[in-house]
Amino acid sequence: MVIIHRIITPTKMHIYMEEYFKLARFKMFLLVLVGELLLLSGALVLLRLAGGCPEKCRCHSSSHSVDCSRQGLAQVPSGLPPQTRTLHLQDNQLHQLPAFAFRSVPQLRILNLRNNSLSHLVPGVFHGLRHLEVLNLTQNSLHSLESRLFHSLPRLRELDLSSNNISHLPASLGRPWENLTVFAVQQNQLRQLDRALLESMPSVRLLLLKDNLWQCNCHLLSLKLWLEKFIYKGGVTDSVVCASPDTWKGEELLKIPHELYQPCPFPSPDVGSSRGQQLGSAHQPVSGPPESHSAGQRDPSECELKPKPKPRPANLRHAVATVVITGVVCGIVCLMMLAAAVYGCTYAAVTAQYQGGRLAQTNAPVKMEGKELYDSSPA
DSSP: OOOOOOOOOHHHHHHHHHHHHHHHHHHHHHHHHHHHHHHHHHHHHHHHHHHOOOTTOEEETTTTEEEOTTSOOSSOOSOOOTTOOEEEOOSSOOOOOOTTTTTTOTTOOEEEOOSSOOOOOOTTTTTTOTTOOEEEOOSSOOOBOOTTTTTTOTTOOEEEOOSSOOOBOOSOSSSOOSSOOEEEOOSSOOSOOOHHHHHTOTTOOEEEOOSSOEEOSGGGHHHHHHHHHHHHTTOEEOOOBEEESGGGTTOBGGGSOGGGOOOOOOOOTTHHHHHHHHHHTTTSOOOSOTTOOOTTOOOGGGGSOOOOOOSSOTTHHHHHHHHHHHHHHHHHHHHHHHHHHHHHHHHHHHHHHHHHHHHHHHHHHHHHHHHHHHHHSOO
């Protein structure tokens, strides 16, 4: 049996060692690369969990906007990026919003809640949104608004409440809105609008009020006066068309003359003292005929507008006075002109007579001198 021993020379040993170290270094490189990839993926997962994009939403980091529209959402999604500036929640199924619903996005500038099913908003729903500038609540089912609802939105510039079922707006919706420039409440159920609410918006430039159930009586006169001043200062508004009473149905509020309004009756002094008695005797039969009103009370129908003028104009007395004054002035002017004409004619006649007399006296000596010269000449 012959055993053949392979003789390994030092040169071959050196080559083997180099190959071994190369393989070891390659394995180490692979391990480091895998570790870095795992670390990077873990960081991405943590970043997504900390400030990532919620499910069913699309986030745009460049514009800091989040689009969650048309997703059938029943509540505000959690995990919104805290740096969000624009949030789209329109065309969903939001029925109610809890207080502090947007506390996770304190830098929000634009909030779109259009076309949802919101019927009521709690006062603290927008708490924490001190930078919010645009709020869209159109096409919901809102019936009324709390007076403190927008108290935490000092920088609000545009508020759109169109296409709801709002029948009443309070006299104030929080502190004065120094920055509000657009206020829209068209296509609601409003009958009246307190002037104090409009006066709390000194910077408003666009006011949309059409397609409501405006009741054009004495209570709406203050709105008419405010709108006239608003338009005079350069403000823009749409038409306010009366829905009642029947006398002015379909007429524009701004085209109804002021003379056709009657001042609203002041409350009777004894209304406050007798309110408790009225409540206590609510279930007792009322004695006395219904026509017996006290001197300080007025019939509610007196608050309505006067009927349209028939043949006689509403300002007939002013017209008669104007005609009389005009006639007197014209008569005086005519008498003055007649006196001036008589004076001018008299002055002209006297002047002409005086000048004629002097001319006759001047011509008489000339004739006498000529006659004497003719008589003294030789025959």
